[in-house]
Amino acid sequence: MEAQEIWNAVSQGEAIVLDVRPPMAFSQGHVPQAVNAPFQRGAWGPAVKRWLAGQSPRLVLFGDNAMIVEAAAKALEQEQLTVWARWTEGIDAWRQANLPVVEVHQITVDALHQERDQWVVIDVREPYELRSGMIPNAMHIPLDSLPQHVEKLDQNQRYAVVCAHGSRSQAAAAFLADKGFQVGTVVGGMALWLGAGYPTMQPSHR
Structure with missing residues (x-):
């Protein structure tokens, strides 16, 4: 999915970005309104499900490593959560698409x-x-x-x-x-x- 399409949904409140990168990478640049949820094997999927508390929003997985993003997607699927979009190209590619980035x-x-x-x-x-x-x-x-x-x-x-x-x-x-x-x-x-x-x-x- 193209970055602009993802951003349109996020900016209109129609999707939630789960940024699976470590906190340091997240703070150095992330999509506005994204939630930092560093991926860890094991309890990560159940933790996200508890956080969603029964809601079923469009979920966007954001990362810079395709294998980690795919593993996160599988963890969510095991919890009957559907991933609407995946972004595996990292924050630099997002910037190059001229889309907003929050930095700390x-x-x-x-x-x-x-x-x-x-x-x-x-x-x-x-x-x-x-x-x-x-x-x-x-x-x-x-x-x-x-x-x-x-x-x-x-x-x-x-x-x-x-x-x-x-x-x-x-x-x-x-x-x-x-x-x-x-x-x-x-x-x-x-x-x-x-x-x-x-x-x-x-x-x-x-």
């Missing part, structure tokens, strides 16, 4: 430390993880709660999203980028921030 800025801990006054930090870890320390003045919004807090965020601010190692922050930053926010993800997460010896604070009211 990658921020090193050194750059964040040097430019701390230019970013509002959102920590998406779970409450129990905060005992190791937070970046000073960071907002705490657990990943699962992020959709409920979007309206409280300022479109004029630049947000740096951090988690423990950088995986969840990729997903959170991509979600915010899709909503039009200026956002980046902190590469390596709090593990690298703490390893660099940069300042931390303890969470309040925990």
Whole structure:
């Protein structure tokens, strides 16, 4: 299927893109409104079915490896889910078709430390993880709660999203980028921030 036909359906809300690439590749460029669902053999198909919660939308599998996309399609078929379209040519070919791409800025801990006054930090870890320390003045919004807090965020601010190692922050930053926010993800997460010896604070009211 041609990229334009896929995009027409997605942009009109008639299809959902499941991007099966790893979070890092997803954050470096993905189709607007796509859901990052990195493919893993085993429980991946059942997990997607649970997420759909009985809905039967047109599903588009997006990736850059035909074998992985095909394996994902078979996993969905085993769950009686139909794949409407497959895109196996990756994000570069999508760009070359002059179709929109969402990108997430990658921020090193050194750059964040040097430019701390230019970013509002959102920590998406779970409450129990905060005992190791937070970046000073960071907002705490657990990943699962992020959709409920979007309206409280300022479109004029630049947000740096951090988690423990950088995986969840990729997903959170991509979600915010899709909503039009200026956002980046902190590469390596709090593990690298703490390893660099940069300042931390303890969470309040925990």
